[in-house]
Amino acid sequence: MNLAELYEIQRGLDDHIEQEHPRQEGEDRLADKILALQTELGECANEWRGFKFWRKDREPRINHTEIYFVNGENEHGPRQKLTNPLLEEYADCLHFGLSIGNEMDTDIEKNFPIRTERDIREQFKMLYHFISELTFIAEDCSFYEKLMSWLLGLGGMFGFTWDQVEEAYMQKNKLNHQRQESGY
Numbered sequence: 001m002n003l004a005e006l007y008e009i010q011r012g013l014d015d016h017i018e019q020e021h022p023r024q025e026g027e028d029r030l031a032d033k034i035l036a037l038q039t040e041l042g043e044c045a046n047e048w049r050g051f052k053f054w055r056k057d058r059e060p061r062i063n064h065t066e067i068y069f070v071n072g073e074n075e076h077g078p079r080q081k082l083t084n085p086l087l088e089e090y091a092d093c094l095h096f097g098l099s100i101g102n103e104m105d106t107d108i109e110k111n112f113p114i115r116t117e118r119d120i121r122e123q124f125k126m127l128y129h130f131i132s133e134l135t136f137i138a139e140d141c142s143f144y145e146k147l148m149s150w151l152l153g154l155g156g157m158f159g160f161t162w163d164q165v166e167e168a169y170m171q172k173n174k175l176n177h178q179r180q181e182s183g184y
């Protein structure tokens with residue numbers, strides 16, 4: 001699947017959310033989406049953990065065992081599943097990255113060169129820089145295009161293949177639709 005197709009899948013989700021949560025007069029949803037992406041990037045950095053100089057364990061959270069209960073089936077005890085919190089946070093970033101592009105409603109060339117800095121810290125620095133620029137000049141597509149180039153680069157720097165990213169994106173996309181259907 002290419003990026004242009006993901007934009008269309010994202011549009012379907014954004015439309016669904018829009019139906020359930022109609023835009024209010026005067027609401028700046030683009031600004032909220034940009035802030036949401038900043039927040040998700042922070043969550044992503046928190047799962048990457050490389051900046052946590054005060055701890056010995058600074059390994060990225062890519063294997064996490066989640067313990068959960070199934071309603072009505074607790075007599076069988078808790079269940080376990082293996083999750084990849086870093087990949088999940090990255091998939092949320094991708095959602096908002098695509099959604100911002102759709103929101104800007106411009107003729108964005110949906111094929112960005114993948115850009116990587118010398119390390120992940122620098123990559124985050126560039127990403128926050130471009131997002132910050134976008135908060136001030138939201139109509140400038142060049143900041144958006146740069147943001148996407150560095151965001152796509154970040155996934156590869158985390159060691160994720162495009163197939164993994166796509167699968168994680170599709171799983172969360174499905175969950176996001178289900179949440180909207182169940183009155184989230």
Ligand SMILES: O=c1ccn([C@H]2C[C@H](O)[C@@H](COP(=O)(O)OP(=O)(O)OP(=O)(O)O)O2)c(=O)[nH]1
Nearest residue numbers: 013014017033091092093095096099172173176
């Ligand atoms: O217009 C929108 C609004 C939201 N989302 C998606 C992006 C992301 O995948 C999810 C929101 O993030 P998350 O699920 O982390 O937010 P939350 O509602 O705060 O949940 P949680 O408490 O699980 O973090 O909704 C969109 O795709 N388009």
